[in-house]
Amino acid sequence: MKPEYLAxxxxxxxxxxxxxxxxxxxxxxxxxxxxxxxNRERFIQKIRSPTFEWKKPLPKR
Incomplete structure (x- = not known):
């Protein structure tokens, strides 16, 4: 149901x-x-997104 209808x-x-x-x-x-x-949509998007995997940067030569 649309939020406008709920209001x-x-x-x-x-x-x-x-x-x-x-x-x-x-x-x-x-x-x-x-x-x-x-906010609910933002939360759902955050929960469904893949987890962040940190990768160590390559050393500068």
Missing amino acids: EIVAASIRVDGGTVSPFDARELKRMIVSRAV
């Missing part, structure tokens, strides 16, 4: 519970959800 769902659930969502709150919800999705 709309969260805002709708807040409204259903009797709360109000200002434009600032809606922007913050969207920003938080999108940033967490980006």
Whole structure:
């Protein structure tokens, strides 16, 4: 599910519970959800990447 949809769902659930969502709150919800999705993708990429193997540089002649 796209992060934008999640932000709309969260805002709708807040409204259903009797709360109000200002434009600032809606922007913050969207920003938080999108940033967490980006961090999750970055973490997954880091975990799936091959391990770094250090090789000693050749001596200069």
